[in-house]
Amino acid sequence: MVQIAFILLTHKDPETVIRQAARLTAAGDCVSIHFDARANPADFQQIRDGLADNQQVTFARKRLKCGWGEWSLVAATLEAVKAAVEAFPDATHFYMLSGDCMQIKSAEYAHRFLESENCDYIESFDFFNSDWIKTGFKEERLIYRHWFNERTQKWWFYQSYEWQKRLGITRKVPADIEMMIGSQWWCLRRDSVEKILQFCKDRPEVLRFFATTWIPDETFFQTIARHVVPEREIRSRTLTFLMFTDYGMPVTFYNDHYDMLLAQDYLFARKISPEAKEMKARLGKLWGEQDMAFPISNEGRALFGFLTQKGREGHRFAPRFWETESTLGRDRVLYVVLCKKWHVAKRLVEQIRARTDLPAVNYLFNEQEELPPLGGIEKTLEKRNRHRRALLRMLLEYHRSDRLLICVDPSDFDLLRDLTSDKVETRILEIETEFSDEYLVGHAQRIGLAAHDSPSQIYERVLPTIRYDLRYESEKIRDAEFEHFWRIRETAQVQANAGPLAQFLKLDTDTAAEIAATDYLFSD
Structure with missing residues (x-):
């Protein structure tokens, strides 16, 4: 029987976190929370107090200060995963979520979906040969060391990169590791998670390598999962529906996206707008629904691409x-x-x-x-x-x-x-x-x-x-x-x-x- 342990990474809005955890555990599942150490301590205490009586909720023993593109996001995930493995021995699957995610299917549907096939769901594409990275750094993410945060320490980030580049200070990917890349929103079976945790104990040098790569949350689990799990047991996709604009920014969903979201072949979606109160209320009730049918049409990305192109003139960069x-x-x-x-x-x-x-x-x-x-x-x-x-x-x-x-x-x-x-x-x-x-x-x-x-x-x-x-x-x-x-x-x-x-x-x-x-x- 499927029981999901949700790995919830969050840093704000304690009331939403409390409601989210209560909703997910009401159907018999579990939640392990890592709340960013940079956040207001009062907010974290509010979450602890609000969920104190919920035996299906646990917290990462060590809270880290997280920054976008940093190893800290992976380390925080590992802390929440360790807590979940220890606290929930009956959990069969571990599902990564953020505070901006909401379910677009019922728990009954999600359990049935995960039970139907013995596999892991994690986007995992060849780092060097796929086109997953559209623009910007690619190989540079790995062969140079990144000690600084690109958003908060921009000058140091690019200056250290330039110094390493000028001096020819590069490094190689660990010899037996095939680098992969994909979305950070995965769903892994218990056996796979335990293998990854054991790998972390056995191979500290690999963790040191990833600790100074750039945006490792898109490469670490994606790479290690492929290393410890047979390829036939991995489905290279995420179960969380998300889209990006032409500018690389996540698409935010609003009230009128409700029917479209339910029709997608996914279990969760992100990002849901904080202003989409009507849709959040409807989605909030959804997880506990019984005997609900979900006709899957899966047209979300094509529909978004079509509608956002209307009104634009398709100018070419050059004549034929x-x-x-x-x-x-x-x-x-x-x-x-x-x-x-x-x-x-x-x-x-x-x-x-x-x-x-x-x-x-x-x-x-x-x-x-x-x-x-x-x-x-x-x-x-x-x-x-x-x-x-x-x-x-x-x-x-x-x-x-x-x-x-x-x-x-x-x-x-x-x-x-x-x-x-x-x-x-x-x-x-x-x-x-x-x-x-x-x-x-x-x-x-x-x-x-x-x-x-x-x-x-x-x-x-x-x-x-x-x-x-x-x-x-x-x-x-x-x-x-x-x-x-x-x-x-x-x-x-x-x-x-x-x-x-x-x-x-x-x-x-x-x-x-x-x-x-x-x-x-x-x-x-």
Whole structure:
């Protein structure tokens, strides 16, 4: 039977700590608390007094002054872990938490989840070969010694680094240790924790090495767990849902994130805003719930990334220089069909192929549609987009034609700009379609913003944004005022669409009307 010993690292807000510990222990679990020695002594005494009668709570015997990026955070965790191992002999799992974390599942669900598989949950990626570190120091975290706090002793931190760098004073990672990196929010089985504690006793030189590395809370447990636990028993993930902004800052969750959080495939989440009183109250009741179902859609990160990008202009750092010297040719004609509903554009192209001799391909820059062999440039979407004018020239030559029709997604405005700036005559036809809520729901699922069983609140939040985004793409294209531009509409009569279609394709009106009259053209 699963019993969780929560390792709670905290430094503020004693009332929240008391409520958090009481809530977690009410379901039969345990809590071991390390309260930062830098904090107000009165706050710590308040916590001790508030939890004095709770036999399921213990405290780290030694309190340390903790600083961000320092070994002190790891040392404090070890102190709380030791206290938990000694105080709670029945604890089967040890779960790292902070005062900013809250449960997003019930205790019943969490116990069942941990019981379902005999493994540890800890992010553990290769330090040197993974891209877990996005910017800043990487190897420098390890090969130089860091005695000072980067935030409170910035000058000394960087000056000591520069001195070591100039003098060539470096060190090596312990020979038998494979450095790993990942989130500090882990959940380990008792046997794994005991092995780590024994490793600490047996290998003091390794602890001395980590004691002067930078941000060791992202490397110590992640590395030692891999050293003492078989790889097959480790799941390289955290059970605590957290996200970061473009600036590397943790995303804070508020009241309207409640349904989204419950739908994620995690047991806890951080950081919950102190102002999110309504959500904190709802989450507070959640741990003790019985027989509660949690449909998992797991769209949180994709949804956050999508919503935070809206309103931004995607400026590139530099033009696509590999195409600036090439051209499709002044005497050639490129026909571009723009449509968000790819199946509608493909049906139109199918009808054009049947009634004309115009060579046509579908969304060759958006999907891996099979193309004729062109020397390898057609093999991947990356290659196609990197050398798009070269690809189009080769397709024109393959078809022995001076004309070619392609389909383009309206979101690819840069591609349109590139093509219309070429010497080739670029003719554009936009197909304006209607977007029902049902279609937008399917679109959200296809692009990973939601799942089939996402809560209705997710769709209520994201559908207006998607609808606006599609409208914005169309408006942006119209505002560009391309020279050769026509539009047909789903809501227009056949004859109204036949005229623009005839002009776009340089066809007679009767043939254009036959194409426009395709009865299933706009069907979803």
